[in-house]
Every structure is written in C-alpha cells, then in structure tokens.
Amino acid sequence: MQSWKVAIVLAVVSLLLAFALAAAQEPVRDFAQLNTRLRPGDTIWVTDAQGREVKGRIAAVGTDALTVDGGGSKTFSAGDVRLVMERRHDSLANGALIGLGVGGIGTGLACLASADEGQDQWCLAAAVVYGGIGAAIGLGIDAVIPGKKVVVYRAPGAAGAPSARLSVAPFVTPRAKGLAAVFSF
Secondary structure, eight states: OHHHHHHHHHHHHHHHHTOOOOOOOOOBSSGGGGGGTOOTTOEEEEEETTSOEEEEEEEEEOSSEEEEESSSEEEEEGGGEEEEEEEEOOOHHHHHHHHHIIIIIHHHHHHHHHOOTTOTHHHHHHHHHHHHHHHHHHHHHHHHSOOEEEEEEEOTTOTTOOOOEEEEEEEEOSSOEEEEEEEEO
C-alpha cells in the first residue's frame, strides 16, 4: 500500500524538477525593427561602434536612429549601434508558484508517503501551511533578484554575433594520438 504513495511522490517531484525555462526571444536583425521591441521610456544599454556603452532611457526610436537620455541626450544612427540590451523584469508570480509547489505539494506528498493509515487528514493541513510558507519564500526570493539583461538588437557582423566555427586541435596522450575537431554554431 505504501509503494503507490512513494511512486506518486517520485512522479510529482520529477515533474517539479522538469520545469522548462521559456526560450529567450531572438534579437531583431534589422535596426528598423527596434520599434517592435522597444518604446520611449524603456531603460537600455547601447554599445556603439567604438565599443563604448551608454545607459539611458529611450527618448525616441526610429527606423534609422535611436535617441537615449542618459546624463544628456545622445542620438545614435543605425550604423553607429553595435548592440542594444535591456533588462527584462521577471514576474513575481512564478517565484510564488514554485515556492507553493515545492512547499505545498512536496510536503503533502512526503506526508502521504510516510503517513500511517488513518493519519492522512493531517497531510492536507501540512501541505497548506508549508505551501503558504514556500510561496512567501519564493515571492521574496523573486523580488530581490533583478531581471537579466537581454540582447534586443545586434548589428550584423558585430563582435559576438552568432557564427559557425570549426576548430581542429591535436591531442597526444600516453594511449592515443590524433586530432580533435569541434564544429560549433
């Protein structure tokens, strides 16, 4: 009778651990498309052709120029911009839901797996209490973590732009000699 409880616990824990992260949006490939991702008032980091980074709020975004207010207004033409990044803030809801799941579901299933016959009614109360505690902790952790900087635009041919590479290197060990080839993109 206890083996089905253990199987349920393991299945739910496996599902909780298998949360897939959402794929990041690809940067726009054409400067004229920046207005689809950015709007005036957004805080961004612009790296120009000389490698200087300027942080500021967008004053205006057009198809051929970008104006940033950051200790003075600066306008970048499309040819002068190599990289545009912005900080994406995370929703607090996912931290609370993860905490609720780990605290509530984890505790409830662990309680069910170890409870004797007739003591299952306490598992619901434990799941509710620890779920609330887990949700509060998850919310707190999510609130103090700043959003991450993501690339919104990368100029074609800019340093760090995705490209294919082939690397070939010799290797010599006491047991083998040969070439190692790595293709990355």
